Amino acid sequence: MSKIRSSTDHYPQRIVCLTExxxxxxxxxxxxxxxxxxSGFTVRPPRARKEKPKVSAFTSAKIEEILKLEPDFVVGFSDIQADIARELIKAGVEVWISNHRSVDGILAYIRRLGAMVGAAEKADAYARKAEEQIERIQSQAAQFARRPKVYFEEWDDPLITGIRWVAELVRIAGGEDVFPQMSGESLAKHRILADPTEVVRAAPDIILGSWCGKRFRPERVAAREGWDAIPAVRDGELFEIKSPIILQPGPAALFDGLEAMHGIFSEWDRKHGS
Incomplete structure (x- = not known):
């Protein structure tokens, strides 16, 4: 008589994650x-780096090393990983590449991934926890006397503004993104500010920097030609949001990234809002 498989056996057992x-x-x-x-860029949770082999970057992967792991499911993100996905699919591996770019997309992603591994209820509870965090911070931000104008800089050379989920989190946290029309562009090359004086004209109250892969240097930002006229520079309101908690379209952005932004905006409101 054959053994009856448990329900969890029907779900992926050997998963490779190409992003964090x-x-x-x-x-x-x-x-x-x-x-x-x-992914070799994984920092959350910290124990993952100690427990799991690192087999990919963002735009490249160790295909042979991945195949040696005999994965039954590979998860990646965005069109940038299309070539990696193609190679793995050609080798017979099942691949899911998500391409979400919004807060709602992150919440849906959590629920979809959970369902794919047979943990739909746990994923829904986790997503609801994130939704409660969003609602709590929105409620607190509604008490601000004035919402600060915010310039979010994703890269410094060339200047690249924040992607959609970042702009949405700025709004949730109590700020106003000064380049909302650019945040809808999914590709970084379409969010380049060719003219730095656009930021001067936008006159942000706060500048947030998250230079992916390197430390944000507020003194360099403040020293840009003509930027001393910007309220954020004049008042010393330049802050770094660490890239792992804001530039990954996952839970970190909804929890730690949003909390960090709101803390900065709350302090600004205390000092300048009245």
Whole structure:
């Protein structure tokens, strides 16, 4: 008589995560035992780097190393990983590349990934926890006397403004993104500010920097020609938001990234809002 398989056996057992957000979600859901490989850029949760082999960057991957892990499911993000996905698919591996770019997209991503590994209820509870965080901060931000105008800089050379989920989180946290029309562009090259004086004219009250892969240097920003006229520079309101908690379209942005932004905006409101 054949053994009856448990229901969880029908779900992926050997998952490779090409970016950080699926790793963070699966750990949060208690499903980390399914992960057999992760991105070398993974920092959340910290223990993942100690427990799982690192087999990919963002635009490249160790295809042969991934295949040696015998994955039954590979999870990646965005069209930038299309070539990696193509190679793995050609090798017979099942691949899911998400392409979400909004806060609602992140919430849906958590729920979809959870459902794919047989943890739909846990994923829904985790997403609802994020939604409660968003609602709490929105409610607190509604008490601000004045919403600060915010310039978010994703890169410094050339100047690149924030992507859609970042602009949405700025709004949720109590600020007003000064370049909302650019945030809808999914590709960084379409969010380049060719003329730095656009920021001067926008006159942001706060400048947030998150230079992916390197430390934000507020003194360099403040020294740009003509930028001393910007209220944020004049008042010393330049802050770094660490890229791992804001530039990954996953839980970190909804929890730590949003909390960090709101803390900065709350302090500004205390000093300048009246």
């Amino acid at each position: 957000e699926p790793t963070e979600v699966l750990y949060a859901l208690g499903e980390e035992h399914r992960i057999v490989g992760i």
